[in-house]
Amino acid sequence: MECHSLSRLIIISNRVSAPTDSNSGAQGGLAVALAAALREYKGMWFGWSGETTDHFTGHINFQRAQGVTTATVDLEEQDIDEYYNGYANRTLWPLFHYRIDLAEYERGFAGGYQRVNDRFADTVRPLIDPDDVVWIQDYHMFPLGSSLRARGCKNRIGFFLHIPWPPRRLLGVLPEAAELVRHLFDYDVIGFHTEEWLESFCDYAIVELGATLDGHTLTLGERVLHVMADPIGIDATEFIEASHSPTARLAFRRMRDSAVGRDMIVGVDRLDYSKGLEERFLGYERFLKTYPEERKEVFLLQIAPPSRGAVESYQKIRAALEGMSGRINGAFADVDWVPIRYVNQGYPRDQLAGIYRAARIGLVTPLRDGMNLVAKEYVAAQDPEDPGVLILSRFAGAATQLQGGAILINPYSAEEISDAIVQALKMPRDERITRWRTMMDNVVNEDVVWWRKRFTQALMGDAKVGE
Ligand code: G6P
Numbered sequence: 001m002e003c004h005s006l007s008r009l010i011i012i013s014n015r016v017s018a019p020t021d022s023n024s025g026a027q028g029g030l031a032v033a034l035a036a037a038l039r040e041y042k043g044m045w046f047g048w049s050g051e052t053t054d055h056f057t058g059h060i061n062f063q064r065a066q067g068v069t070t071a072t073v074d075l076e077e078q079d080i081d082e083y084y085n086g087y088a089n090r091t092l093w094p095l096f097h098y099r100i101d102l103a104e105y106e107r108g109f110a111g112g113y114q115r116v117n118d119r120f121a122d123t124v125r126p127l128i129d130p131d132d133v134v135w136i137q138d139y140h141m142f143p144l145g146s147s148l149r150a151r152g153c154k155n156r157i158g159f160f161l162h163i164p165w166p167p168r169r170l171l172g173v174l175p176e177a178a179e180l181v182r183h184l185f186d187y188d189v190i191g192f193h194t195e196e197w198l199e200s201f202c203d204y205a206i207v208e209l210g211a212t213l214d215g216h217t218l219t220l221g222e223r224v225l226h227v228m229a230d231p232i233g234i235d236a237t238e239f240i241e242a243s244h245s246p247t248a249r250l251a252f253r254r255m256r257d258s259a260v261g262r263d264m265i266v267g268v269d270r271l272d273y274s275k276g277l278e279e280r281f282l283g284y285e286r287f288l289k290t291y292p293e294e295r296k297e298v299f300l301l302q303i304a305p306p307s308r309g310a311v312e313s314y315q316k317i318r319a320a321l322e323g324m325s326g327r328i329n330g331a332f333a334d335v336d337w338v339p340i341r342y343v344n345q346g347y348p349r350d351q352l353a354g355i356y357r358a359a360r361i362g363l364v365t366p367l368r369d370g371m372n373l374v375a376k377e378y379v380a381a382q383d384p385e386d387p388g389v390l391i392l393s394r395f396a397g398a399a400t401q402l403q404g405g406a407i408l409i410n411p412y413s414a415e416e417i418s419d420a421i422v423q424a425l426k427m428p429r430d431e432r433i434t435r436w437r438t439m440m441d442n443v444v445n446e447d448v449v450w451w452r453k454r455f456t457q458a459l460m461g462d463a464k465v466g467e
Helices: 029-038 077-096 107-127 144-150 177-184 195-209 236-243 246-259 277-290 312-332 349-358 373-380 414-426 429-445 448-459
Strands: 009-015 043-053 061-065 068-076 133-137 156-160 189-192 212-214 217-220 223-229 263-268 298-303 340-343 361-364 389-393 407-409
Touching: 009 029, 009 107, 029 043, 043 077, 043 107, 068 077, 068 107, 077 107, 107 144, 133 144, 133 448, 144 156, 144 177, 156 448, 177 195, 189 195, 189 448, 195 212, 195 217, 195 223, 223 448, 236 349, 236 373, 246 263, 246 349, 263 277, 263 349, 277 298, 277 312, 277 414, 298 349, 312 340, 349 373, 361 373, 361 414, 373 389, 373 429, 389 414, 389 429, 407 414
Parallel strands: 009 043, 009 133, 043 068, 133 156, 156 189, 189 223, 263 298, 263 361, 298 340, 361 389, 389 407
Antiparallel strands: 061 068, 212 217, 217 223
């Protein structure tokens, strides 16, 4: 079934980002991918404005840019504390990234999360026409489908999770786990980035709730849910173009000039504990210690725009990284060389593309990641005649697609990171080209258009998609 048969697509996510904004380096990959999706569809993107209001009124701010309508609402301070900083980012995010040690469980967070989802449902419900198809994104909005059904919404509603789904016994730590999963049966289709996350979800539903699985159909009582693995890609064409833009060329030259003949290793991540930044610094430190002869031939550029600064675990990781980068630089730097350039700001995408192209190694080492689009952007930005090497965590969703070309490592092992850096530095050009081609084929073929078409086709009722 073709996507033009959709009467309209309503995308709902916590963050809403008009296409004109998609160049902000601080944006997550999800926002960039959805902006690309909305360029192709009629419809609307609804979510939180990012602003606060004294009293929630449900007033909607509509904007139109480049053929995409966005509709946003302001939330109260308490909503943001309990829903966004609370349940979404203090409870669900750490737990779903396997960090039960960091997850906090407060009934107030759970209550605020449900209240905000109900507020979103109240606000968006009148905007949904009978023929519209609704596509809800990510862990901020697990119960929104249920809230819409409770308000009489009979439309096809899909849900896509952009973060990992934790193993059953980890999820069992969440007091509201069963309720949360039951809510998900109010969707028609649920998508995950990998088979692994999909299997964990089905395992919970089957063992804890008594659901039954037949192919890609999960049934619980009256409810029938189509489940699929659908790995998100990047807008490869756009990113390749960005890597040839004047801004990218300038960034490339600036980086190469400032490298004075040394090889650059680059990492670009939101400042988040799930990204394995501390472990990455330790791995790089291990490399500096173990291979003194290589030491001054390289430097690490770590770009890490701060994220979710109101949450204590994010304040802690920020302080820890400042300490570590200072300590490593203090211990190893020379008058004409600093081992780590640690930068706490985001950059526009075209500038990043130039930086990626100038880097001999892309170091992407999350401890756990739903997908990781930086890995794909690094690949897309490379010079086909002289590409760099991607070092990638085996615990990133992207590893399932890029394993043929990347050097896969265990991000918890400083030794594996250190050895992979040396392997990448010594890798002959022929091998770099072969590995890069394998990855680039995937980045180009399984791009963001492929991703959204598979999902929207399934959402329109084509159950074969995703099998
Ligand atoms: C991840 C999540 C997104 C989120 C993004 C940025 O990619 O999957 O849902 O928007 O991080 O995080 P933030 O909290 O700033 O929206």
